[in-house]
Amino acid sequence: MLKIAHNITDVKTGGIALRGVRKRYGGAVAVDGVSLDISPGEFVSLLGPSGSGKTTTLMMIAGFETPDTGQILLDGKDITRLPPHRRELGIIFQNYALFPHMTVADNVAYPLRMRRMPKAEVKSRVDRVLEQVQLGALADRYPHQMSGGQQQRVAIARALVFDPPVLLLDEPLGALDKKLRQHLRAEIKALHKEVGKTMIYVTHDQEEALAMSDRVAVMHEGRIRQASSPRDIYSRPAELFVASFVGEANLIPVKLKGGVAYSPDGARLEATQWDGDDAEAMLCVRPEHVRLKLAGVGAAPGLHGAVVDSTFVGDATVIECETSSGLRLTSKVLNQPGNPVPSVGSSCVLSWAQTDATILTQ
Numbered sequence: 001m002l003k004i005a006h007n008i009t010d011v012k013t014g015g016i017a018l019r020g021v022r023k024r025y026g027g028a029v030a031v032d033g034v035s036l037d038i039s040p041g042e043f044v045s046l047l048g049p050s051g052s053g054k055t056t057t058l059m060m061i062a063g064f065e066t067p068d069t070g071q072i073l074l075d076g077k078d079i080t081r082l083p084p085h086r087r088e089l090g091i092i093f094q095n096y097a098l099f100p101h102m103t104v105a106d107n108v109a110y111p112l113r114m115r116r117m118p119k120a121e122v123k124s125r126v127d128r129v130l131e132q133v134q135l136g137a138l139a140d141r142y143p144h145q146m147s148g149g150q151q152q153r154v155a156i157a158r159a160l161v162f163d164p165p166v167l168l169l170d171e172p173l174g175a176l177d178k179k180l181r182q183h184l185r186a187e188i189k190a191l192h193k194e195v196g197k198t199m200i201y202v203t204h205d206q207e208e209a210l211a212m213s214d215r216v217a218v219m220h221e222g223r224i225r226q227a228s229s230p231r232d233i234y235s236r237p238a239e240l241f242v243a244s245f246v247g248e249a250n251l252i253p254v255k256l257k258g259g260v261a262y263s264p265d266g267a268r269l270e271a272t273q274w275d276g277d278d279a280e281a282m283l284c285v286r287p288e289h290v291r292l293k294l295a296g297v298g299a300a301p302g303l304h305g306a307v308v309d310s311t312f313v314g315d316a317t318v319i320e321c322e323t324s325s326g327l328r329l330t331s332k333v334l335n336q337p338g339n340p341v342p343s344v345g346s347s348c349v350l351s352w353a354q355t356d357a358t359i360l361t362q
């Protein structure tokens with residue numbers, strides 16, 4: 001018989017489960033049957049283009065919107081119809097919404113004063129959380145005396161201060177410039193490690209989602225299309241939308257026959273074995289996986305073509321090729337010593353490893 005040990009003191013809180021959650025506004029479906037289990041302490045991103053239902057999903061978890069159907073559970077308890085203040089989840093929005101007439105310390109203390117916490121405990125909690133977001137020295141400033149990044153850190157401190165089991169973040173870095181965004185991204189990640197809370201992070205920025213998350217849930221038209229590790233989302237996209245939304249992808253129309261992929265003009269293409277029926281499909285291969293050899297040199301097998309465009313992007317060169325059958329493929333070659341980049345007009349052979357090409361049928 002299987003025995004499972006339960007150690008009560010080890011049980012972490014902050015598990016969220018969405019079960020078939022749907023929400024429509026008038027005739028339009030905003031969230032179309034979303035199911036997702038988020039473990040205590042997990043960092044999950046909801047990634048998708050504008051209008052894909054990310055914010056609506058987050059607002060239903062927070063309690064500001066109510067699903068038409070479906071359930072939301074917090075640590076196994078049904079909270080679908082619980083008002084926001086009884087859920088006790090920390091929320092951080094894109095616009096920081098700090099009180100302009102209050103100092104940083106007072107802004108952060110606000111949720112605790114609302115809860116009528118004793119003064120001494122308010123002070124010690126505010127001090128601690130301001131240290132966590134590295135704002136200890138700025139406690140007496142007002143929001144207008146701080147940069148956007150600092151204001152957003154105050155918003156994070158305010159969401160953390162009452163020790164919620166889950167933090168909900170809706171595009172918190174959206175209003176900041178690129179350098180600052182990258183910096184705060186690392187800070188939020190470090191903070192996640194430190195506080196160990198469940199974080200659900202909404203973003204339309206795929207780089208952000210891949211860099212920060214334990215798991216990424218890609219949303220499109222109100223549905224989760226794939227929820228996996230960043231690595232899997234990138235290298236094993238489950239469908240065409242995911243492949244094209246996350247990263248750059250070469251998408252080659254192919255015919256599948258007996259488990260093998262063939263290009264439109266009948267050339268056999270390397271791809272992971274296909275177990276399904278014969279069908280039309282797309283082969284997805286990332287530009288950095290497309291190897292480029294000058295024709296004649298080593299005479300490697302692959303698709304023959306010519307370089308039609310070449311763009312220097314700093315660490316790499318992005319090379320556009322056209323194959324003899326008219327396919328356009330992009331190859332990304334790192335700019336390294338001993339790695340000469342073929343010039344426009346040169347004949348080349350394009351190839352990739354079998355394991356780097358994914359077959360997508362939808």
Ligand code: ADP
Nearest residue numbers: 025029030048049050051052053054055056057
């Ligand atoms: P995202 O955050 O991914 O950009 P949203 O969840 O905000 O997407 O919106 C999903 C869809 O629902 C969009 O088509 C949007 O126009 C619609 N929507 C969102 N909120 C409302 C609302 N309060 N009233 C009407 N339609 C809404």
Ligand code: MG
Nearest residue numbers: 051054055056
């Ligand atoms: Mg949104």
